Amino acid sequence: MGRITQYVAGMVLLVFSFGAAMADALPSWNEGQAKQAVQDFVARVTDPHGKDFMPADERIAVFDNDGTLWVEQPMYTQLAFALDRLKEMAPQHPEWAANPMLKAAMDGDLKTLTADDYKGLMELVMVTHAGMTPEAFQKAVTDWLATAKHPRFGKAYTQLVYQPMLELMDYLRENGFKTYIVSGGGIEFMRPWTGRIYGVPPAQVVGSSIKTTFTMVDGAPTLIRQPQINFIDDGAGKPVGINAHIGQRPIAAFGNSDGDMQMLQWVTGGEGPSFGLIVHHTDAEREYAYDRHSSFGRLDKALDAAPAEGWVVVDMKKDWKLIFPSEK
């Protein structure tokens, strides 16, 4: 390579690097306190000369799923899946008609289903999620997601993810973070698609689970999902789930409801630098507006606690330029 060629190549490289450094990694976020807080935190923990520097293996970020990464209204997507599945399976189970909870489910009576600490919902999950291998269950989830449409937006549920949060996850990963999902939803309901949609592989998904057992069936090693709760990854269960799966205290947590409060407390209650953020659904026009009185994703105590705890509250309407990837 001649001198001039070398020089030109050098300049191209320089301009390219400079351009990359200056490009906005969060284009769907309006300029404001929330965006600035995220960027400041990432800058602090990645500056090797700063006092808040954290080595890459400490850069763990946890994200709630329902209402934080995708839509959770008018009901949790997994509940929509369970209801569809119940109707599909019902003809083979005439005995379900005599079960008041399953009858409520078939009638779409969410009030009965969610009463008494979600007792009916659990029963619904057991009959629709158990008695099969994880592979068969994952296929059922994948098949359903391929055709089911959201009642209001008329799109596939996996299209109803929040573009600003996708950018945030990418941005963190580009800065050496490992991103985990820590959701009250079913771990095996999420794993078939979180890689494709969020860039989060199965091993980085933490969620609620039912018991699973191993047996040999006709000489074939087989796992079977049992109709029995194993773990509820919600509320005080979230720090427990994080400890079990990750084994380290994350330094950043993203949630949207009271079910994320203990996770936020745990993550931001350590000694080093940390970051907590709550997505506040304030946009009835583009998505939904709800908080203290919602059956799904209630945000009440955590919203009150946010100022004193130093958690950033995202005002969806004000802070997000767009909501869904399709608006790009």
Next chain:
Amino acid sequence: MGRITQYVAGMVLLVFSFGAAMADALPSWNEGQAKQAVQDFVARVTDPHGKDFMPADERIAVFDNDGTLWVEQPMYTQLAFALDRLKEMAPQHPEWAANPMLKAAMDGDLKTLTADDYKGLMELVMVTHAGMTPEAFQKAVTDWLATAKHPRFGKAYTQLVYQPMLELMDYLRENGFKTYIVSGGGIEFMRPWTGRIYGVPPAQVVGSSIKTTFTMVDGAPTLIRQPQINFIDDGAGKPVGINAHIGQRPIAAFGNSDGDMQMLQWVTGGEGPSFGLIVHHTDAEREYAYDRHSSFGRLDKALDAAPAEGWVVVDMKKDWKLIFPSEK
């Protein structure tokens, strides 16, 4: 760069790459069937043009710990830890003297402790492993490992890891594999040191666990380890633990006892290419010789099953040039 310089640089690069490809990644393994089988498997699944090619995100390898990666005789290391801890804590607990199991433990009566499906051992674990935060427990483990010595070899337990297996883990990782530990031992007993010793981070350790709860203690978010079994990651529990933590079927499994049999079955029972290996302890002089009649790490059914299942059996005496890193 001139023509000649370019040519020389090219040759240097070529020689370097060739050298790297030819270097033996498993120098502590004697040439033989076991070493060859490992190398053949890795070559098959990493050849992008071969019919057995597996993309990197499918290259998951699981390793048992006790007896597969480190010494498990004359007793599991975690049991030695529990016994030492019991003696250390005993002066504060005069009531333990009236407990037959804890008395057996203090007297070193392993026979009583391991009888009746390890009932005494469980009791010992509860009083020595629970009632504290995971951080406090991990500190106790770290402090103990820093000073405790193996009764026969007089070395720290973390030095009594198998050099050929360390090389194997490195070799797999260099070929795009993710390495996990899947052990009957306590998940939080292993996590403080597996990164440093094996290159396996906390999130890639699967093991047995006791229940943990989250509470606020004087305003501080706190996890507390409870004296109650949560999960036994042994035997049929291993495929269940793998499914819970990894969420994918691994393609390679390494074990040494009947407790690894279901893991081997699960991993090698899938449709694609897979690999199973059993470390057979045949070297009484350099390490230990045991199999069908050992209280710790009994290898009986899995040894019988190996030929039909196609699992490679490592004959430690014959296949390993050296056992411990200190022999290098």
